[in-house]
Amino acid sequence: MTEAALISETHEIVVDQVFPHAAETIWRALTTGELIARWLMPADGFAPVEGNSFTYKTTAAGNWDGTIHCQVLEVVPNERLVYSWQGGHEANVGYGSRLQTIVTWTLFRVEGGTRVRLVHSGFVLPKNDTAFRNMSDGWKKVVRNLDAVVAEQASSGKPN
Amino acid sequence: MFEAAPINAVMRALADPTRRAVFERVAKSDEITVVELTRGSGVTQGAISQHLKSLKQAGLVAERPAGRNVYYRAEPMGLAPLADWMSHYGAFWRERFANLRTLLEEIDPPTSASNETDSKETDTKET
Numbered sequence: 493m494t495e496a497a498l499i500s501e502t503h504e505i506v507v508d509q510v511f512p513h514a515a516e517t518i519w520r521a522l523t524t525g526e527l528i529a530r531w532l533m534p535a536d537g538f539a540p541v542e543g544n545s546f547t548y549k550t551t552a553a554g555n556w557d558g559t560i561h562c563q564v565l566e567v568v569p570n571e572r573l574v575y576s577w578q579g580g581h582e583a584n585v586g587y588g589s590r591l592q593t594i595v596t597w598t599l600f601r602v603e604g605g606t607r608v609r610l611v612h613s614g615f616v617l618p619k620n621d622t623a624f625r626n627m628s629d630g631w632k633k634v635v636r637n638l639d640a641v642v643a644e645q646a647s648s649g650k651p652n
Numbered sequence: 653m654f655e656a657a658p659i660n661a662v663m664r665a666l667a668d669p670t671r672r673a674v675f676e677r678v679a680k681s682d683e684i685t686v687v688e689l690t691r692g693s694g695v696t697q698g699a700i701s702q703h704l705k706s707l708k709q710a711g712l713v714a715e716r717p718a719g720r721n722v723y724y725r726a727e728p729m730g731l732a733p734l735a736d737w738m739s740h741y742g743a744f745w746r747e748r749f750a751n752l753r754t755l756l757e758e759i760d761p762p763t764s765a766s767n768e769t770d771s772k773e774t775d776t777k778e779t
């Protein structure tokens with residue numbers, strides 16, 4: 493059943509497209525500060541080096557100034573780039589709420605170009621409206637996920 | 653009209669294991685009364701009522717009085733405040749992919765006529 497499939501431990505956003513360009517060219521667009529700013533948003537302090545910390549500045553919300561804190565976790569030139577993507581504030585609702593996610597870029601050479609796969613993972617709850625409307629056992633799983641979130645918040649201290 | 657409760661209220665309401673168990677039982681039923689919830693729960697009806705009150709304040713359950721009974725049901729959008737990032741980033745990344753495509757065309761103009769685009773929908777997946 494699709495409804496069951498929509499609810500899981502964590503959720504991810506996947507965008508997967510083929511571009512008629514070489515992996516090297518795409519890699520450059522993904523990892524050059526000046527280019528990143530042109531298609532994504534300015535990545536302050538970015539370097540494609542494991543351990544590097546950088547920030548994105550996005551729309552502020554409530555107690556959150558809109559800064560996304562990232563750290564490069566994995567770099568395999570022309571193939572794979574992984575960084576953490578954290579932001580938000582516990583006092584916020586919806587957009588701007590606490591966010592602790594991972595962004596993974598993977599490039600696959602295919603005929604005529606490169607397949608680019610983005611996985612933005614670590615969202616803790618389902619987004620699908622159908623899943624919210626159809627309350628079945630799904631809720632149980634959703635609620636279980638909250639254990640992790642609550643524990644996370646508890647262990648990270650209360651910044652209020 | 654449903655109004656999203658602050659994310660903290662939702663978290664706090666569900667942090668208590670007993671309250672979370674009550675919420676799960678409510679969510680699994682179409683509608684349920686305090687008496688039914690109390691049965692076999694090992695806690696008093698008064699305690700169940702208190703938990704329901706907290707869950708209601710957090711926007712997680714709704715009540716429907718009918719005669720002498722009050723029926724409780726899960727509020728469908730109760731957990732929605734926690735999910736909004738998903739829809740935000742779903743749209744965000746789709747848009748950025750389009751930007752990336754434009755940028756790549758600019759810095760690496762096509763030499764031949766090949767312009768394949770095999771795109772899939774942005775979606776959510778289990779892990």
